[in-house]
Amino acid sequence: MFISQPATLEKKTQAVTPPAALQRRRWVVLAQGLTTAVFVILSLEALFAAAGLGEQEFLKRDGELGFVPMEGKHVTWRKEGFSRTQFNSCGMSDREYSLDKPAGTFRIAVIGDSMVESLQVDRSQSFCRLVEQELNKGNPERKFQVMNFGVSSYNLGQIYLRLQKLVTKFHVDLVLLCVRHNSVFDVFPRTPASFFFARPYFFLGNNGRLIQDYTVQRLWDKSGEARRLRACQWLREHSRTWGVVSSFMESAAAWYLQLSSNGLKWGADVTDKQTAFAPASKEEVRPLSGGQASPALANLPSNRRIAGGGTADTVASSCHDCPQQDDGLLAGKNSTGNAGAGEARAAAYYWPIAEALVCGMNETSQAGNSQLAILRLPTDYKPNNPETELLRRTASLHHIPFIDASGSFEKAKALGLVRLFYIKHFTPAGHILLTSQLTPYLASLPRIKEFCQSSARTEAPPWGTHRHE
Amino acid sequence: MLFNSISYLIFFPLVLLCYWISPARFRRPILLAASYVFYMSWIPAYGLLIGELTAVNYLLALAIDRFGSQSRYWLLAGLVVNLGTLCYFKYTNFLLKSVLDGLTFILPFFHCPMPASESFGLNVILPLGISFFAFEFIHYLTDVYKGDKPIANALDFGLFAAFFPSQIAGPIKRYQDFMHQLAEVPVFDRDLFHRGFVLLLQGLFKKVALSDNLAPLSNAGFAATGQLGTSDCWIAVAAFTLQIYFDFSGYTDMGRGSAMMLGYTLPDNFNFPYLASSLSDFWKRWHISLSTWLRDYLYVPLGGGRCQKSRKYRNLLITMLLGGLWHGAAWHFVAWGGFHGLGLIANHQWDDFVGRTPFLQKFHATLPAKCLCMLATLFLVVIGWVLFRADTLSQALSLIAGLFCPAPSTVVAPLLASSPVLSALGVYCLYALLFSLRSWRTLPWLERIHSQPAFALTLPSRACLYAGVVLAVIGFAPPQPSPFIYFQF
Structure with missing residues (x-):
């Protein structure tokens, strides 16, 4: 394996080299280290680019x-x-x-x-x-x-x-x-x-x-x-x-x-x-x-009237297939344990902002x-x-x-x-x-x-x- | 504890540090304690089981050595204890299920009521590495019975049995080699440590970057047998062929690397098995510690090859069938063993035939013939892996049929397109070509490359390279790591 050689080489060289040469050798080692670092980074970049890795942040x-x-x-x-x-x-x-x-x-x-x-x-x-x-x-x-x-x-x-x-x-x-x-x-x-x-x-x-x-x-x-x-x-x-x-x-x-x-x-x-x-x-x-939200919604959030007439409660109750047990975005996150109804209510409650954005x-x-x-x-x-x-x-x-x-x-x-x-x-x-x-x-x-x-x-x-x- | 887990990343450096900074006399106890911590991190109670087995085998070996005239009975007792433990944990449910299947088939003919399936089967979890423990103990007792000296020091024997780098999936050690190393005072060898570290990194890359990325391909293929197109089948089978090699050899590399960093050397388990030129050559290169164990403690006691041909083939078949069963308690493993057994018999007959035919003898020495032999062997090995990996025989046959029936591929082929495994394989092939191949064969052009000054790297350069390998491993690591395949054995 390639790794077994340098240790012995290094020892032999160190034993005979004078201080000036040793100093020069240190620079060489440093330069080689830096070159290897650059080589490794470039190789990794090329490898990851080919494999499509490290590209998830955008x-x-x-x-x-x-x-x-x-x-x-x-x-x-x-x-x-x-x-x-x-x-x-x-x-x-x-x-x-x-x-x-x-x-x-x-x-x-x-x-x-x-x-x-x-x-x-x-x-x-x-x-x-x-x-x-x-x-x-x-x-x-x-x-x-x-x-x-x-x-x-x-x-x-x-x-x-x-x-x-x-x-x-x-x-x-x-x-x-x-x-x-x-x-x-x-x-x-x-x-x-x-x-x-x-x-x-x-x-x-x-x-x-x-x-x-x-x-x-x-x-x-x-x-x-x-x-x-x-x-x-x-x-x-x-x-x-x-x-x-x-x-x-x-x-x-x-x-x-x-x-x-x-x-x-x-x-x-x-x-x-x-x-x-x-x-x-x-x-x-x-x-x-x-x-701008509909004029009827001016006093929100206390007023829960919604666009097109009715109130949040009427929308939630008029919707027969409204989710009773939420398993979606808010699953398990409502401390009241009544997430389905809460979701419907929250949707109506906050709708004026969404409506104004639309x-x-x-x-x-x-x-x-x-x-x-x-x-x-x-x-x-x-x-x-x-x-x-x-x-x-x-x-x-x-x-x-x-x-x-x-x-x-x-x-x-x-x-x-x-x-x-x-x-x-x-x-x-x-x-x-x-x-x-x-x-x-x-x-x-x-x-x-x-x-x-x-x-x-x-x-x-x-x-x-x-x-x- | 897995070698590729974060727990091991914390555990191993700690052990290494404690081991090398403590005085020499404390090193073995530290290693023994660490080995039990390693083993008991999964199910602590099974540490006791291994401890008990170790104690029993230690005493049995002493008894074999001491009571020469009755040593046969002590050996028999040892075999009963070790094989009994193995059978209880590994084969009881398999046997009971086979009995139930047999009854399900037979009883309707006699108009008898069917037994409740719940009453069959034990609720036991297979202790990790029990097959490897059992084989090492059997080897030890047998060799002591044959006249070798038993290990007198209980601590040394405990360490031989529980040594964590080879604990879970081998390689199956020979106690003579290991004791030889234990006899010497462990001295920090920088070169050995360094080689161990490289081997550890190499194993990590094989396991994480290659095997774990190949696993989804083979899993998807084997899970959807019957819906696969031709390319799907080939990709799934090739993926498993490579996965099992990289998984097991990666584990072995990590184990051997860890052992080297602790100052011990373990036997190698693989020698480019997919470059084998025949099935018998394959078994000299694949899971070497197991195949030599099977040869020494099963094939040879059965009569080996120095007997009549029919008997030799029978011995070969029995050895391979039991070797297949050792891999797992299921009929498809037996079928895999049988397939290799028959293959080996055919291999021997072919060799005899070639020996008798001068033309074929000449042809066999040529390069095209060697390549042809390698391809044929690889093909047989790949077919064998289908039997090994499939859950049932019918699934295996369906997949083998799929290899040759043209059909559109929609299951595994798209997965391959999205997998980074091909890049990882490319990098590994380059590495193997430059470094590993050198240990296999001396090639002048490769020697010339190695003699270049660029290969005489200093410590900072090497540190950069190793950091690069670690980064590559992290980069290629899939979100879902898969367990080592050989853990279940």
């Missing part, structure tokens, strides 16, 4: 949005499903797009969280790409671009800000807001704050308008974890070896936590969220131009000469039907096209023929099923119809017809 801190994807970052995703992808120069999990819209092109911006981002499947298998292929099928003169603006762990507030900051730059024609189940719970702060929860939160001012709250973000930015992240930002963006070390440290911390507390604690319960929902100090808040997105879209549509994403958990109902009412009240894709997924799940979800996110089959729902619906929207009619059409659209609900 989010960086952002003063405005809390966190954003790193531009141009290579990501290999193995936590759920598998994909190897590269974020584009704008931090989108998509190919490069020009800011100027090419002539004769219809742009659809899909905004949402990790369900849209679709890191669990190959990019070519994501519903954004499949819908684009379907819309472009059959007529080469018609050009649709379906742009993926999804970012993992984004709440409605961050989606709203991303729409304002990034999406509008691309002059999109249609904005498709994808809302997953239980998303209302992410609009208010969670305790304790961590990287993902240190983000802007929103509450309603006395005039019913949205106010952006930076408190959690500012507090977290002063923490040791934030300082550590800032210090190694370059490594996080560029080094796979760092990614490996970082991942190992996370596992070790989790192992230690598990050992010390005999079980990891995830998130917080509804009670925590309610107490965490506190107005921020003056310097931490910023009123937003858009986003309204804000609608206003922003209209200001950019585009239209907002809402897609209710299906879930593998027990669906939060009260929330869906609230979303539907909000969409109806503000004349926003709305499609709920849950129904077909429930049917397909009942048949149990294919696996539609890995854990939380779609499998390739899930993306195909969603595409089959979404494409005819999008094609039936007046804007798209208009675009299709304006472009030279030589044959019938391949997606068939879809009837509005």
Whole structure:
């Protein structure tokens, strides 16, 4: 073996070398050590790049949005499903797009969280790409671009800000807001704050308008974890070896936590969220131009009237299939032990903020000469039907096209023929099923119809017809 | 305690430190205590079982040595104790289940009521490494019976029995070699320590980066037999072939490396087994300590090869069948042993035939023939692993059929695409080519590479390299580590 030789060589050399030569030899040893270190690091980087290791971190801190994807970052995703992808120069999990819209092109911006981002499947298998292929099928003169603006762990507030900051730059024609189940719970702060929860939160001012709250973000930015992240930002963006070390440290911390507390604690319960929902100090808040809740909701949170009439209680009770025993996001986290009813109540209680955010997105879209549509994403958990109902009412009240894709997924799940979800996110089959729902619906929207009619059409659209609900 | 666990990462440096800083006379007791801590970290009560077995065998060996005329009975008692313990823990449920299966088949013919299946079977957990303990004790008693001197010092015998680097999955030690090392005062040998550390790292890489990443591929394949396409079957089988090698040889490397760092050397268990040119060559390279044990304490006592051909083949078949059964209490292990036994018989007959045919003799000496032999042997070994890994014989046959029936692959092939194992294999092949192959065969071009100054590394450089290997191990470590395959034996 190679390791047995140097020890004897070293001894022999040391025995005969004079001090000056010894000094020189020390430098040589140091130089050799440094060269080896560089060689090892470069070799590891190459090896990890080939194997797709240490590429799981892709989010960086952002003063405005809390966190954003790193531009141009290579990501290999193995936590759920598998994909190897590269974020584009704008931090989108998509190919490069020009800011100027090419002539004769219809742009659809899909905004949402990790369900849209679709890191669990190959990019070519994501519903954004499949819908684009379907819309472009059959007529080469018609050009649709379906742009993926999804970012993992984004709440409605961050989606709203991303729409304002990034999406509008691309002059999109249609904005498709994808809302997953239980998303209302992410609009208010969670305790304790961590990287993902240190983000802007929103509450309603006395005039019913949205106010952006930076408190959690500012507090977290002063923490040791934030300082550590800032210090190694370059490594996080560029080094796979760092990614490996970082991942190992996370596992070790989790192992230690598990050992010390005999079980990891995830998130917080509804009670925590309610107490965490506190107005921020003056310097931490910023009123937003858009986003106003319905006038009937002005005195929230004491007034629990909701959009479209009725109260939180009536929505919860009118929903016959409302979950009684929650096994979803809040499972086991409610100290009252009545999580199902609590979930429905909480959804209604906090809905005005979500509604104001949706309204804000609608206003922003209209200001950019585009239209907002809402897609209710299906879930593998027990669906939060009260929330869906609230979303539907909000969409109806503000004349926003709305499609709920849950129904077909429930049917397909009942048949149990294919696996539609890995854990939380779609499998390739899930993306195909969603595409089959979404494409005819999008094609039936007046804007798209208009675009299709304006472009030279030589044959019938391949997606068939879809009837509005 | 697993060699690739965080517990061992804490345990071993502590033992190493205590061992080397304490005076020489305390080192063996420290090692013995550490060995029992290591063993009892799983189920403490089984430490007592091993302690009792050690005491009984120690006394039996003394009795064999002392009462020469009755030594046969003492040996018999020893065999009964060791094999009885092994059978009780390992084979009772297997035998009872086989009886139940037999009754289920026979009783309906006689219109008798079926016995309740719950009444069959014992609720016992197999003590770790019991097969290895039993084989070492049997070897010890037999050699003492044959005239070797028993170990007089109970502490030394306890250490021979419980020495933690070889405790759970071997290699099966020979007490003469081990006692020879115990007789000397342990002196810190920097070179041995260093080689041990490298071996430890090498074993860790084999286990964590290779075996654990191959496990999901083979597990997925063997769990979905019947739904597999041709490529799926081949990938699953190849994955298991590599997994079992890297798993077991990785464990052995870690054990041998740990022992070296403590100043002891253990026998090697593997010598490039998949480069074997025949099945008999394979068994000289695979699990060497077991195959030599089977040869010395089963095959030779049965009559060995110096007898009639039919008897020689019978001995070979019995040895391999029992060797298969030693690996696990299930019929597919027996089938695996039988497959290798028949293969060895065919191998011997072929060798005889080649010896009688001058043309074949000449052809056998050529490189293409050697390559052909290696491929044929590898193919047979791979088929054998299917029998070994499958849960039932029907599953094994279904998978073997799948290897040759064209069908689309959708189960294992996509998993391979998402696994980092190919990169890890590439790195290992490069390493093996540059370093391990050198110990196997002297190649001029390899010697030239090794004579380059770049290979004469100083301590800082080596530290960097080892840190790199550790990082690679961490990087390739899958989220779910899999247990050592040979732990169940």
